[in-house]
Amino acid sequence: MDREPGLSVRLKLTLSYAGFLMVAGGLLLVVVWVSLLRYIPDQVIFGLPWIRPWRSDPLNGFSLPAAMSLLFLLVFGLVGGWLLAGRMLAPLNRITDAARRAGTGSLAHRIELPGRSDEFRELADAFDAMLARLEAHVAEQQRFAANASHELRTPLAITQTLLDVARSDRNRDPAELVDRLYAVNTRAIDLTEALLLLTRADQRSFAREPVDLSLIAEEATESLLPFAEERGLTLEMSGEETRTVGSPALLLQLCTNLVHNAIVHNLPGGGTVWVTTNVARESVVLTVVNTGEPLSPALVATLVEPFRRGSERIRTDHAGVGLGLAIVKSITEAHDGTLTLIPRAAGGLCVTVQLPAQLV
Ligand SMILES: Nc1ncnc2c1ncn2[C@@H]1O[C@H](COP(=O)(O)OP(=O)(O)O)[C@@H](O)[C@H]1O
Ligand SMILES: [Mg+2]
Structure with missing residues (x-):
């Protein structure tokens, strides 16, 4: 591995384990030595030679085994520390390896760290989740x-x-x-x-200002009224004041796209479009519902994708570019809102845009 010259984490951990062991061992020896000194009787019975060396020079008899133990602790600490640190840091190598691969552009690789959940596992899982998102994003782009x-x-x-x-x-x-x-x-x-x-x-590089979504929806609906009448459709608008914050131009585009879709993808004649706005707790809701042909939930789930058109039927008077709903979704998300599409049981679609309400 091409690492800058310096102490690796493994070596640092080894040295700190060994150092700690030495300090602990040294302290223990000091305690033993001090207690030995205290408990050796002052009056030594002469003629018992095995006590004499202690009494005459306690340091001499104690220092050799003490030094040996410290040396043993040092070797034990270094070897044990090296092995332990290696074991502890092994998952990190896998994560580094995955990060290197991702760096070269291969996003399909996953770490999939086995074992119980600990800090490394959390890091690896978070990294895997990030890779999955990146991969999906790149594929989408x-x-x-x-x-x-x-x-x-x-x-x-x-x-x-x-x-x-x-x-x-x-x-x-x-x-x-x-x-x-x-x-x-x-x-x-x-x-x-x-x-x-x-x-x-x-x-998301647009200016935001307080707006009333119901007024914007009304403007979009009114401008499309002649278009709906031309097709024999009924356009109904109702709702309360819905204050939010955002770009009036983008929100007008959002409403226009939704109402336009509700008109264009409606029944050939005699269909209806309902546009409503209301306030629900901390959000404002715009709902555009239209009659139309029955749609399957599976198809509806794909409609917001760019360039996705529901039916392949060529309409002479309307050839949409297939970006209408993708734009609605982007504008909604840029305003921290959510877009929901639900097929109507009787045919047609119910589209809901929920945006954060402006708190007064
Ligand atoms: N209100 C609606 N009712 C029924 N189908 C709809 C409605 N809005 C959109 N769709 C379907 O979703 C597809 C994608 O819509 P959109 O992104 O606006 O593209 P376009 O309208 O240009 O085809 C449409 O082709 C249509 O099949
Ligand atoms: Mg459209």
């Missing part, structure tokens, strides 16, 4: 980049085809070409704007 490139390429490819056709057949009506190019270009701009909006919400 890659999927997103691939999808975004694909979606951005589509209008360019269509434009290319239109231009090819126009070049090979010069007698065609140019007005038709212009109309179709215009439509394709508009779609490309929509897509790019949606992507920019998503980045802005994700970065």
Whole structure:
């Protein structure tokens, strides 16, 4: 291992074990020596030679075994400390190894430290959880980049085809070409704007101010009213004042996306959209409910993913870019809120956005 010259933790632990053992052993010997001195009688019976050496020079007889014991303790402490420290630090090597691998970009590796839960196990588990999150995040980003490139390429490819056709057949009506190019270009701009909006919400770099969500929902609903009427839909708005803090522009975008979806993905005629706002304890809740075709919970769970469209059916008048709900989710999360999608039993969807209320 390429480590800077210096004492490793294992060596430091070994030295401290051995040092501690020496100090403890030394203290013990001092205590023994002092008590020996106290208990040896002053009057020694001459003629008992085995007592004499103690009496005449107690230090001499005691110092050799004491030094031997200390030496033994030193060796014992060093060897034992080295082995113990090695055992204790073994999990750390696994964690370091995993961190090195992650550093080189391999996020699939997990430590999976066995054994009972202790500080090392907690560290390893936390590290594993972090790796799992990172891996999922990177995979999501890659999927997103691939999808975004694909979606951005589509209008360019269509434009290319239109231009090819126009070049090979010069007698065609140019007005038709212009109309179709215009439509394709508009779609490309929509897509790019949606992507920019998503980045802005994700970065959380926007100014926040006190807002009334019910007023914003009302504004979005009113502006989409002609669109709903055109499709023979009923749009109902109700609710109380819902004070929160956030970006009015982003929250308007959120409401617009939800109401737009509720109109576009509704029944062909005679459907209804209900937009309600209310205050629930410490949060404000916006609910957008619409009639529509029955949706399975499994499908609904995937709808917020970028570029995910529920039905593959091509609608002539609406070709969504598939970012509407992804933007709603990003804006909601940037406002520390939660987004919930529940399919209605009778068909259609119930979308709830819950944001922290502004406490007065
Ligand atoms: N209110 C809704 N009712 C029914 N289906 C919906 C509703 N909102 C969204 N969906 C489904 O979720 C998909 C993703 O929505 P979204 O991200 O806004 O993309 P887009 O609307 O551009 O297709 C839609 O294609 C649609 O199938
Ligand atoms: Mg949409």
